[in-house]
Amino acid sequence: xxxxxxxxxxxxxxxxxxxxxxxxxxxxxxxxxxxxxxxxxxxxxxxxxxxxxxxxxxxxxxxxxxxxxxxxxxxxxxxxxxxxxxxxxxxxxxxxxxxxxxxxxxxxxxxxxxxxxxx
Amino acid sequence: xxxxxxxxxxxxxxxxxxxxxxxxxxxxxxxxxxxxxxxxxxxxxxxxxxxxxxxxxxxxxxxxxxxxxxxxxxxxxxxxxxxxxxxxxxxxxxxxxxxxxxxxxxxxxxxxxxxxxxx
Numbered sequence: 001x002x003x004x005x006x007x008x009x010x011x012x013x014x015x016x017x018x019x020x021x022x023x024x025x026x027x028x029x030x031x032x033x034x035x036x037x038x039x040x041x042x043x044x045x046x047x048x049x050x051x052x053x054x055x056x057x058x059x060x061x062x063x064x065x066x067x068x069x070x071x072x073x074x075x076x077x078x079x080x081x082x083x084x085x086x087x088x089x090x091x092x093x094x095x096x097x098x099x100x101x102x103x104x105x106x107x108x109x110x111x112x113x114x115x116x117x118x119x
Numbered sequence: 120x121x122x123x124x125x126x127x128x129x130x131x132x133x134x135x136x137x138x139x140x141x142x143x144x145x146x147x148x149x150x151x152x153x154x155x156x157x158x159x160x161x162x163x164x165x166x167x168x169x170x171x172x173x174x175x176x177x178x179x180x181x182x183x184x185x186x187x188x189x190x191x192x193x194x195x196x197x198x199x200x201x202x203x204x205x206x207x208x209x210x211x212x213x214x215x216x217x218x219x220x221x222x223x224x225x226x227x228x229x230x231x232x233x234x235x236x237x238x
Contacts, residue, residue, distance in 0.1 A: 003186050003194045025167035025195050026217050028147060048144035054191075067122050072173075075122045076144050096215055098145050 006032065006054050010092050012119050017111050019095060019103060021118040031095040031116070033103075035087040042105035043082045049097045050076050056091030060084075125151065125173055129211050131238050136230050138214060138222060140237040150214040150235070152222075154206040161224035162201045168216045169195050175210030179203075 009022050009032050016036045023030030035058055051060065052074035060067045060075055061084045067075055077083050104112040128141050128151050135155045142149030154177055170179065171193035179186045179194055180203045186194055196202050223231045 001181070001186065001194065001196065001200070003188055003192050006191045006193070023169065023193065023195050025169055025197075025215070026147065028145065028215070030169065030193070030195075030215075050142065050144055050149065062120070067120065069122055072125045073122050074125070074142065074149070075120065076142050076149075077120065078144075081120070096144070096147075096149075 004030075006092075006094065009119055010034070010054070016090070017103065018113050019116055021116050024099065027099055028096060029099045029101070029116075031097070032119075033093050033095060034090055035085055035093060036090045037087065039085045040104055040107055040109050040111055041082055041084045042107040044077075044079050044097075044101060044105040046079055047098045047101045047105075048076055048078050049095065049101065050074055051085070052094040052096070054092040054094055056087070056089060058085055058087035058091040058093070061086055123149075125211075125213065128238055129153070129173070135209070136222065137232050138235055140235050143218065146218055147215060148218045148220070148235075150216070151238075152212050152214060153209055154204055154212060155209045156206065158204045159223055159226055159228050159230055160201055160203045161226040163196075163198050163216075163220060163224040165198055166217045166220045166224075167195055167197050168214060168220065169193055170204070171213040171215075173211040173213055175206070175208060177204055177206035177210040177212070180205055
């Protein structure tokens, strides 16, 4: 039972779209990721996803609207809903989602990360 | 699909030890609570709990150690582990835990909140 300091964990990596696992509870993972640029459109068949901005800002695009998110704000994307995160500048995000969640959901691309590191 | 701004939600209540539900995903609840003073010793038989400090600081006491937590830090308390949060000054905390979680776990006291409000 050790506490996790978000800024300390974020200092351990610099690549984008490659979430790290920083906690596990009740079959869910807590992850930290850095986004920059456009991700791929995708959805998750079985998993709802929470995105909490730690530092910076980004846009979550849906097919019919866009939600702007900044530090101290979170958004829950329900399963089955297509979405695409877009970050004009680097943003640090905390994710809370089932351990089974793959970042690109139903899509396989060069951005897919099937094996995540625990830090 | 509306974003949640933590500070806006925190401005909606001022009582202590009475978590509000601010999100739900995968059978889990996202809650916000304000702590001040000493809570009761308790444990959760079936639920792991995550405490992320949004503003302020508090101590999580265990029978054999104490963990100090401040803004930007989180701690996961595994099921079955007795704990007691203590806040010398008011602290705002985000909780992730199964929807089934009752705040005082295996103990019933005047601090027990069996029905939580969604804000």
